[in-house]
Amino acid sequence: MNTSSHFSSCVAEYDPNALPVSAAQEIVRQWALPRGRTEVEHVRLFDALDRVLAEDVISPINVPSHDNSAMDGYAFDGATLLNGSDGSDGANEASLPDSPPLRLTVAGTALAGQPFEGHPLAAQCVRIMTGALIPPGCDTVVPQELVQRTGDTVTFASARIVRGANRRLAGEDLAQGHAALRKGRIVRASDLGLLASLGIGDVAVHRRLRVAFFSTGDELRSVGQALAPGCVYDSNRYTLFAMLRRMNMEPVDLGIVRDDRASLERALRKATQDADVVISSGGVSVGDADFTRDLMNTLGDVAFWKIAMRPGRPLAFGRLWSGKRPGEGESALFFGLPGNPVAVMATFYFIVREALLAMSGATPYSLPLIAATSSQPINKRAGRTEFQRGVARRDTAGHWHVVTTGPQGSGVLSSMSEANCFIVLKHDAGNIDAGDSVDILPFDGLI
Incomplete structure (x- = not known):
């Protein structure tokens, strides 16, 4: 397929040499479909955190299973509110400040897990604790702080309570037969509690996406090796590993690949065989030793290789095949990220992240942007999207203000910290x- 002409006809502002970020994101969305070979597996709740649900979870029961009390107090028949304590019609008195107090006799106690077994009479009530079943014939709970109790008699102002108050209805949280959680949801901590409340011990989830990653460059050294003149330690694999783990992907570290065509081709073919997505860092600019773009044309399809973004302008995206020619063997999406550390992180979060979610079977969600006031002038060139590093704070009125961290070079990794x-x-x-x-x-929950 002629990728360039295909996308020029279906994506606004298509320019593989300098694609706007929004257009690059749209292209990635079109390519990043859930993997056909994604297996479904059943995992117990303790292993389900951050996994992607493969099926809707249908509630097998009502939650709560029965009407119960929302607080500690006294349960009684709310019809009593419409009648005076002497049995006279007091329908209009219940809303008046000078309504006569209600006096009820305590017939017993209901505890959570230990319901009251009897059936209170009209002038009776039951001492009840939070979560205890509402006794038969009762539909209202008056909080204990609103009553005065003398022996087995409680007294309270009827105007301060309405019929049905402080009662949790059966199924009001989750109704039996209804979806409790939808497929595509990334399971959160609160979801584990929800599933447990339904008596569900395991759930169907998608297989974790396998993401192979490596760094390219003869100047790179691994942690623990001595640095020769002109060499630097490879930091990108560690940030990529961390970002992938934070998203609960299955990272496959392929190490450092030398700056020669044969080594890079071997790495790309192996990664394509082993993984759903391949991410490299470095080797996508226009230097003499940058072979990524040429190999992408040999091994697969190229969608774009530069975007109007700072940091992160050199970014290659496409599809690779493990066979002798495109269309043969296994396939994997490929992201060739820049070599500068900050650019790696920026392009991952704003270009790669959503694709990984979609391919995992998750329902992608937009990152939450917050409006803030810049406390300083910021230099910005029109015609590209910039992602500068900032320190934000809220003032006493709750408004956000932000300043940059200082120098914004794409190699200043300390700016991210x-x-x-x-x-x-x-x-x-x-x-x-x-x-x-x-x-x-905000970085909180992201980085």
């Missing part, structure tokens, strides 16, 4: 003045 957010500067925006509104993406 110092920051608590990305400052997202839109494609068409120019320089930002102090006091202008900008969007920020």
